[in-house]
Amino acid sequence: MTNQYLKQIVNKNYQYGFITAIESETFAPGLSEEVIRQISKLKNEPEFMLAWRLKAYQHWLTLSPPKWAHVNFPEIDYQNIIYYSAPKVKKDGPKSLEEVDPKLLETYKKLGIPLHEQGRLAGVAVDAVFDSVSVATTFKTKLAEAGVIFCSFSEAVQEHPELVEKYLGSVVPYRDNFFAALNSAVFSDGSFVYIPAGVRCPMELSTYFRINAANTGQFERTLIIADRDSHVSYLEGCTAPMRDENQLHAAVVELVALDNAEIKYSTVQNWYPGDEEGRGGIYNFVTKRGACRGKHSKISWTQIETGSAITWKYPSVILQGDHSVGEFYSVALTNHRQQADTGTKMIHMGKNTRSTIISKGISAGFGQNTYRGLVRVLPQAQGARNFTQCESLLLGDTCGAHTFPYIEVKNPTAKIEHEAYTSKIGVDQLFYCRQRGLSMEDAVCMIVNGFCKRVFNELPMEFAVEAQKLLEVSLEGSVG
Amino acid sequence: MLKIKNLHASIQDEKQKTKSILRGIDLHVKPGEVHAIMGPNGSGKSTLANILAGREEYQITQGEMWLDGQNLMDLPPEARATAGLFLAFQYPVEIPGVNNMYFLKAAVNSVRKQRQLPPLDAMDFLTLIKSKMKEVGMDEKFLNRAVNEGFSGGEKKRNEILQMLMLEPKLAILDETDSGLDIDALQSVAKGVNSLRDPNRSIVVVTHYQRLLSYIVPDVVHVMVKGQIIKSGGKELALELEEKGYGWLNENVEQV
Numbered sequence: 001m002t003n004q005y006l007k008q009i010v011n012k013n014y015q016y017g018f019i020t021a022i023e024s025e026t027f028a029p030g031l032s033e034e035v036i037r038q039i040s041k042l043k044n045e046p047e048f049m050l051a052w053r054l055k056a057y058q059h060w061l062t063l064s065p066p067k068w069a070h071v072n073f074p075e076i077d078y079q080n081i082i083y084y085s086a087p088k089v090k091k092d093g094p095k096s097l098e099e100v101d102p103k104l105l106e107t108y109k110k111l112g113i114p115l116h117e118q119g120r121l122a123g124v125a126v127d128a129v130f131d132s133v134s135v136a137t138t139f140k141t142k143l144a145e146a147g148v149i150f151c152s153f154s155e156a157v158q159e160h161p162e163l164v165e166k167y168l169g170s171v172v173p174y175r176d177n178f179f180a181a182l183n184s185a186v187f188s189d190g191s192f193v194y195i196p197a198g199v200r201c202p203m204e205l206s207t208y209f210r211i212n213a214a215n216t217g218q219f220e221r222t223l224i225i226a227d228r229d230s231h232v233s234y235l236e237g238c239t240a241p242m243r244d245e246n247q248l249h250a251a252v253v254e255l256v257a258l259d260n261a262e263i264k265y266s267t268v269q270n271w272y273p274g275d276e277e278g279r280g281g282i283y284n285f286v287t288k289r290g291a292c293r294g295k296h297s298k299i300s301w302t303q304i305e306t307g308s309a310i311t312w313k314y315p316s317v318i319l320q321g322d323h324s325v326g327e328f329y330s331v332a333l334t335n336h337r338q339q340a341d342t343g344t345k346m347i348h349m350g351k352n353t354r355s356t357i358i359s360k361g362i363s364a365g366f367g368q369n370t371y372r373g374l375v376r377v378l379p380q381a382q383g384a385r386n387f388t389q390c391e392s393l394l395l396g397d398t399c400g401a402h403t404f405p406y407i408e409v410k411n412p413t414a415k416i417e418h419e420a421y422t423s424k425i426g427v428d429q430l431f432y433c434r435q436r437g438l439s440m441e442d443a444v445c446m447i448v449n450g451f452c453k454r455v456f457n458e459l460p461m462e463f464a465v466e467a468q469k470l471l472e473v474s475l476e477g478s479v480g
Numbered sequence: 481m482l483k484i485k486n487l488h489a490s491i492q493d494e495k496q497k498t499k500s501i502l503r504g505i506d507l508h509v510k511p512g513e514v515h516a517i518m519g520p521n522g523s524g525k526s527t528l529a530n531i532l533a534g535r536e537e538y539q540i541t542q543g544e545m546w547l548d549g550q551n552l553m554d555l556p557p558e559a560r561a562t563a564g565l566f567l568a569f570q571y572p573v574e575i576p577g578v579n580n581m582y583f584l585k586a587a588v589n590s591v592r593k594q595r596q597l598p599p600l601d602a603m604d605f606l607t608l609i610k611s612k613m614k615e616v617g618m619d620e621k622f623l624n625r626a627v628n629e630g631f632s633g634g635e636k637k638r639n640e641i642l643q644m645l646m647l648e649p650k651l652a653i654l655d656e657t658d659s660g661l662d663i664d665a666l667q668s669v670a671k672g673v674n675s676l677r678d679p680n681r682s683i684v685v686v687t688h689y690q691r692l693l694s695y696i697v698p699d700v701v702h703v704m705v706k707g708q709i710i711k712s713g714g715k716e717l718a719l720e721l722e723e724k725g726y727g728w729l730n731e732n733v734e735q736v
């Protein structure tokens with residue numbers, strides 16, 4: 001009985017599923033050296049970029065897609081993907097918001113992301129990536145005053161090639177894995193952030209990714225460098241239209257934190273998850289990694305993963321600097337036929353390095369949710385500490401939760417704690433809430449939100465509320 | 481206010497075997513009355529309370545239940561709650577991560593909506609809840625904790641009474657709210673309950689101890705044994721039970 005109620009609750013519709021009719025410049029599907037040369041040429045890239053892309057491509061050709069994740073999907077035909085699609089603009093991309101196609105601004109407005117600087121998210125600088133290219137970055141001047149560089153990746157390549165050359169691929173080399181190699185060869189844009197030494201970034205930085213064109217892969221690249229004693233908080237959000245076919249999103253995010261620097265990276269991932277039967281939806285295969293290079297540096301990943309047909313990602317931290325800190329806070333929700341295999345890697349290299357992993361998986365419908373995490377302590381990492389807590393919540397009998405923790409400790413002074421639980425949404429809790437007058441739907445949302453509280457607390461204020469709402473929407477029709 | 485006629489209920493265990501728990505309950509609680517239900521462990525008191533509140537795992541095989549002229553049988557638990565039925569649970573559950581105040585506010589406003597009252601705004605709500613907390617002797621720090629999480633047994637019971645005072649039910653059922661309470665807590669709980677006594681409200685207390693009934697004086701005392709009410713009487717019955725136990729009543733139990 002309860003299950004039936006639950007079933008009715010967890011199915012709201014994806015509200016970002018619209019398509020923007022916009023003229024775009026789109027390549028024919030397929031991947032070849034020629035395509036890569038074209039992308040590089042279109043972007044007027046310096047020689048080192050093209051050389052790097054081509055090396056990545058040559059390496060990619062030697063690889064085959066990985067198979068180890070606990071996910072199921074038909075083989076992807078990489079020759080059937082469009083590797084570049086950009087809204088048509090007068091030459092070189094928009095110089096200011098006035099030059100951005102009003103249709104695009106309208107799209108972002110529908111998504112609740114005003115690009116006009118007086119927008120709702122006042123105080124948050126936004127870079128918006130539409131299909132393959134960045135369309136607008138807000139609050140540029142204010143940030144420039146603080147010395148912060150926040151721009152599209154393409155612009156960074158033009159304006160700050162020395163920084164790009166120094167750091168690109170330094171955390172996620174193109175040899176890292178199949179999707180990272182592919183991304184390195186074909187990525188067309190993304191966001192770039194540099195926070196100079198001693199600067200606390202005066203506002204939240206944020207990027208919104210939007211896939212619009214059909215059959216298009218989105219391969220963006222984000223690079224964030226926090227110089228000595230600096231601080232930045234960065235948020236990424238994503239949506240896509242509803243389409244019957246699957247679309248590939250293979251991004252790479254690299255973070256570098258130098259001495260005493262802190263990077264907080266939050267993701268609210270709401271790519272189109274596919275329909276109830278599992279038709280369509282985004283394949284979200286992303287490589288995210290941060291390097292705590294300096295001593296006392298800190299990198300913190302917070303992710304709310306509610307979208308995508310398949311999510312496959314492990315935001316990780318390499319703790320090189322002594323006393324550096326890595327954190328991973330995750331909520332992953334899978335409903336209907338969604339699959340998620342997500343977690344983190346914490347690689348302890350420096351002395352007295354610390355890491356914390358808090359993972360909350362929620363499965364509903366026929367969703368499959370896997371936590372996969374690696375904690376590795378190298379021999380020189382004296383005094384390393386890790387605390388891991390993975391909890392899974394099942395809503396109904398047809399979904400699944402799986403936990404694969406890998407722990408490799410090569411230093412005897414390390415302290416590793418690991419806790420894992422799986423629970424079903426409690427009949428007693430539901431009844432208690434309903435006895436107090438809450439509807440079944442509100443009761444489920446409340447309990448699930450409570451379950452995620454620890455992670456939501458890590459999100460910047462403005463987004464914690466959004467995340468909560470998103471979870472409610474994603475839960476609709478989920479339980480049964 | 482509450483009318484129960486010949487109520488039979490059972491549950492299916494893991495082996496799909498049917499176990500009957502309630503075997504013909506008749507109970508009539510008029511507006512303004514306080515009834516006490518006593519009886520040995522496992523006699524079905526909590527089951528009755530849970531069935532009245534709409535717990536779904538029991539099968540009701542026979543009988544009727546009415547609240548203020550409304551047939552409870554047709555209503556889901558939340559509709560019974562908004563219609564004015566409140567159950568203070570014998571074992572209140574913990575809801576991790578859900579703020580106690582937020583929870584109560586959602587509950588109060590959901591009930592108010594049903595009564596066609598506008599939702600209380602944050603300020604009014606805070607003023608109200610603080611005064612009620614004083615009444616039941618609860619520290620304000622409990623507002624910002626998660627619902628019942630890590631509360632001691634007595635704190636959970638006080639929290640139930642706080643919720644009851646906030647929700648102002650027509651019919652309050654208190655399932656062993658007195659067990660596990662220290663003397664002071666017992667008194668503040670009793671005070672809270674008594675403050676709710678009203679000619680338009682009914683209260684059913686399930687208890688094992690006469691002690692509570694000297695603070696909350698009942699109009700009628702019932703004895704439940706093996707799913708039946710085998711004896712009813714005035715408040716003296718509670719004293720008699722305290723003295724003699726339940727054994728002497730056994731002849732009243734119908735054999736199944």
Ligand SMILES: Nc1ncnc2c1ncn2[C@@H]1O[C@H](COP(=O)(O)OP(=O)(O)OP(=O)(O)O)[C@@H](O)[C@H]1O
Pocket residue numbers: 491493501519520521522523524525526527528537570
């Ligand atoms: N969900 C259930 N599953 C199996 N058996 C149940 C269930 N609920 C109640 N019972 C059984 O029904 C009988 C009555 O239980 P109930 O909790 O109503 O007793 P009670 O009178 O409240 O006892 P106590 O005074 O100990 O609280 C017991 O034998 C109990 O084991």
Ligand SMILES: [Mg+2]
Pocket residue numbers: 525526527570655656
């Ligand atoms: Mg009981």
